[in-house]
Amino acid sequence: MGRNEVFLEKANGLLPKLRVQRVEPVCAAELCQQNGRTAAKPAGVWQGRTLAKGDSILLDFGNHWVGHVTLRFASVGSHPDAPAWLRVQFAERACELTEDPEAYTGWISKGWIQQEQVHMDVLPAELALPRRYAFRYLRLEVLDVSGKYSLVLTDAWCDATTSADDSALAPYASGDGQLNKLDAIAGRTLRECMQTVFEDGPKRDRRLWLGDLRMQALANYETYRANDLVKACLYLFAGTANEEGRVSACLFLEPEIEADDTFMFDYSLFFAAALRDYMCATGDMDAVRELWPTALRQTELAEADFDANGLVRDRDQMGWCFVDWNLALNKQASAQGITLYCLRAAIELVRALGEPDEVLRESLAKKTAAAKAYLWDKKSRLFVSGAARQVSWASQVWMVLGGAVEGAEAAALLERIAERPDTEAMVTPYMMHNYVDALLAVGERDKALDVLRRYWGGMADEGADTFWELYDPADPDASPYGGTIVNSYCHAWSCAPAYFLRKFYR
Template sequence: MPSYSIIENFEVHKNNRFLEIAEALKPELLHKEIKAEKEIMVGKDRQMRTVITEEHPIENLYAKSLKRDDTVFVDFGDHAVGYVTLELSKTGSHQDAPVYFYLKFGERLEEMTDKTADYDGWLSRGWIQEEYIHVDVLPAKVKLPRRYSFRYMELRVIDTSAKFQLKIDGISCDTVSAVDMESVKPVDFGDPLLNQIDLVSRKTLKECMQDVFEDGPKRDRRMWLGDLRLQARANYYTFKNYDLAKRCMYIFAGLLFNEGKLSACVFTEPEMEPDDTYLLDYALFFSSVLLDYYEATGDLETLRDLYDVAIDQIRIAMTQLNEKNVVEDLGDAFWCFLDWGDGLNKQAGATAVLIYCIRYGIRLTKILDKQEDISWLEEKQAMLKEAAVKEFWDEALGMFVSGPDRQASWATQIWMILARVFDKETNCKLIHHVMEVNPRIRMVTPYMYHHYIDALIRCDEKELALEEMKRYWGEMIRDGADTFWELYNPYNREESPYGSSMVNSYCHAWSCTPTYFLRKFYMDNEK
């Protein structure tokens, strides 16, 4: 189901001082050239899954002469984000016509066999990474102007002429990121799979750390507040690039819109501009992002600067309660995220997120000794917890329910646990009951699985959390992930919220948090 927002009478209220602070923190990106590693042949196995059927040294490709309808596939050996250069020449007679070829880039192997003509999703097909190129004069060095996010590349010769053939002499990529993988010391967690999960998590995060914390370098290539919260947490235990986190907070706070609301996401080009999308849960998370940053840095000046923006998001959310003192259910409108689960009702989960973020707000107010705000927030927290139990708890089911159909979902239970509506002992019983019952509305994104792992750890189920991490993120690795994906449903590996997995992101920020959990909770020097 399409999910987007268009706000009528949308107005942006810029705080130029905040935006100037953000601009001063803009990173100088690090560049590293990598070269294509192998020529590969691609086909289907008996289960109709895309596989590599042959592989050869890249020199094998460079020795070939390519004519009309020839297709070759290249493997760079690992995920890359950057700018591709092709060194081309010709064999045969003098070039008497332009060479015309097609390029396609893929983050996973399956994208090499996807048929773009079959795309029927509701997101723009412009997100599919492909190019049609004419080269009038050979030899030539063709530098592609677009940044690509990929591991695999297809080149199909559409035409040359009968008198000459195309020759490839080199393929390279100028990769870019705000950080370097070598700056983070690997940790041995005593399990090869956990070590690999940690590595892939860090690689995912690194690829998304550009001028800002992007959600995905293939798509959407912008900054979402919900993703930022998880990226920043992982960053504090790995790359420790505090300036990038600070920059992103000031960008969001410097681009408020109607009623002082925070946008769910910000476009970064040609200039910083907020999307006209408001998501209740994402806006509320600003208090969490701010406290996480303060605890990592001790930067009291930034806390003072951005405090009002954080608390205002709670005030705004409080205006969206109904007469029962829970968040008003806006149905299928794109008003709260939680997860991409099909049919997921958001009312109870949104109420739980509000309670959760009030707890962060209280901690912010105590640091700054804002006594009036402390009293108000504590009063609202108690009121909301009482209302949540009264309105959403179903004693017969032993779970929280949501919406007019009293839907029980994984997301609702997890957020109620994280909101601490019940005490820890009751929450522990609830999480085990949910695992036993396995509600039909399951989790489908690493974003929601992050909160599931968090809930298990908060219920003192660290070993179970570790096993679930290995099961979910480990299965992604077994399915070929070099970086972790935007969406991974083990029950339906090709699931997409956009109508087609061709535009799914296979390097996505919100999936990078196993490294945060592993380094925070499973190291000897645990914090």
């Protein structure tokens, strides 16, 4: 256990080269109000636009892109006699542009705000911004030039990158316009997050998270089929496990591959689920054989968090288990359900390897029994979580996915929670993915499709080019971070429609 250089070398050999596509703005744009919210509408030609002090221009690149931007400027008037000073701001959604970056005081780092201030001492100039951005809109503001000259924007382009091969995208056409649209947006979301690794979001955090990887991989098997990229990511996690063999919740790629010091109960366990999914998609048993000890180790390490009865211990510690971005959510029952789910994945793996599964089956049985014995509330006929016996959607969803309840009983459970608006809600597309998965697991195909249509369809109706990190249908411009300028509006854990529609609704 611990860092495994052989695994890391194998991963490095599998990491893809980025594909670069040069794209230009499709038009200038201006902000407007649509249905009470900020949107952008075309505003003429951008090329050759003259910009004096205080002027700004909004460029619409027509779709979501990830890449490096170059702007070329000339000048009109006298020879420039003072440096030009610009602010450049990038936005995935138009609403971000209504916020003042200087005024942001939320708890997340302001370093994430996609803006730069730059000077140009000599004109004409080619301003090749050194950083990568994720955006559709680029706003350029002339903070100052001088009275003797103005800038002219002559060229603008983005060298957009992805490791996804557009020509490899499996076709999808359902005959239903909305579903086609949801699939297309989800596919775009996945594509934009497919860089050197599967990033959670190309704007933020730009990192490989295990929980996100599981969902990206599922969508990938149905779309771009970049299976070596999944394989590389699995080897990266296995190769950076800590001394006791625990895989981290996320990895940094630069300056060199390194695991974050963030460990989460559920994310570590999901290694087994992601490996099982990889096996089912590829049949690559050599990789499964090599990575199986890492998957098994996560289930072993989880044991320490269980009491003698097989019940996971609740914890106060913020973030010990992720589940969802609902900060009021008690995670105990979800953690129990996730354990069951991942034990089942581990059992599939070990059986495929032809090795004995008794230990895992016993563990699954004991923990399933504990879930029913200690987390089931007979009165409400719902699973409860924590000392306060909190009722949440997440608890029911994970107990269903973990098989603590099955069949009609499970379907009824999901119906019951849907009739309880007073309980802790699901707040991310990430958790909504699990809900759809649970509905499909109990045979509720129509309901699952309805969730896709309503929840992801809501984002599509808002004009989403890619699906978002967070979406509250009641308040689409909400941000738990205190500003949409730090929200990620292209977030891989939101690419569920491409997976579900293609796998279950062909």
